[in-house]
Amino acid sequence: MNTHEIQFHGKRTWEAGNLSRVPYWVYTDEDIYRKELERFFYSGHWLYVALEAELPAFGDFKQAMIGERSVIVIRTEDGSVNVLENVCAHKGAAFCREQSGNRKELTCPYHQWNYDLQGQLTGVPFRRGLKQDGQVNGGMPADFNPADHGLRRLQVAVRHGVIFASFDPEVPPLEEYLGADILAYYDRVFNGRKLKVHGYSRQRIPSNWKLVQENLKDPYHAGLLHTWFITFGLYRGDQKSRTVLDAHGRHGVMESRRNLNAANEDLKKVGSFKEGMKLHDERILDIVKEDWWGEPTTSIVTVFPNLVIQQQSNSVTTRSVVPRGPHAFDFTFTHFGFEDDAPEMTRRRLRQANLFGPAGYVWADDGEVLEFCQQGYRQAPGRRTITEQNGKDFGPSDHTITEGLIRSMYSYWRKVMEI
Ligand code: FES
């Protein structure tokens, strides 16, 4: 009997077709986690790595993580972007240690092997040995060919300023990967305007990485957990909403539409909703509708497995997921705006960014409950969730009282994991 069987008392099963009762071992098992890295992060999928605005000039780079693998996202001389695995061909050193910077070539410090920005090996010290006292000492064997030993180069897709990479040479085109319905929401935020990065928030959340995908596919909780939203009128369970998904069930959108005029009236009556709770600075609620929004006032797009594109009022962010074992993940918010934003709009976006981030008025709640869930999964590994709000099947809906997107994700997850 192996340790898993002991831990799960022989109950490590999941009946075919059941999407609404997720066994807790899905979130805690080390073997499941390793298999997820292989099947979702290292093959068959596109992973978000950067915004183009983070590397505007030749040589600008950013280090990113795809699952547990470090990669270097770098702007080359011709303006294109390369993504190279951060593993030296010589002895495997993950040589790039900076989070970002500018390099016109890449050099590993250990034995100074040198690469160009295409990842080609361009220099090997003492390749032909060292001349000493009239003789040549050392040198690489005659059949050593630098052309065979470059850095591993990933597939890259760039769409409207957002950079994705994949270790899988067979990955489908990004547009096909997203599917038309998700692409429409993607293009709503990234419609070709130049982006401007305003800053980052980063946190490590002690929960399984899938819980963040679930949380952002879960409109059911938003009007219940987030008292800030309710108190200050930014979100209510009865506002016009819908959820959308791709054909595989892996990506999703939660969209909501507030009647901004009515909402602004609500905001003036704030005190009555939760007596005594007031903002010191009410400018955070200074929401101005932007033409590009169209009907929705908020949309949260989850691109499986590692990206969330969030537009909540005037705050726009990408959020990316780096799993750190089954029990933790790193979450990075990249707060951005658009190059043609007026200075007041930039200030407004930054003020509203206080809703999110590790200590955000809203997101602090989510970070905490994700941790609570993981604690329960570890404590009672033989049990299951009851993800049955609005039924047991998967699919989109035109209201918020649903867990349909989560069930959709597990229908995809089970297929790929063959579980
Ligand atoms: S490990 Fe990189 S040069 Fe030796």
Ligand SMILES: [Fe+2]
């Ligand atoms: Fe939330």
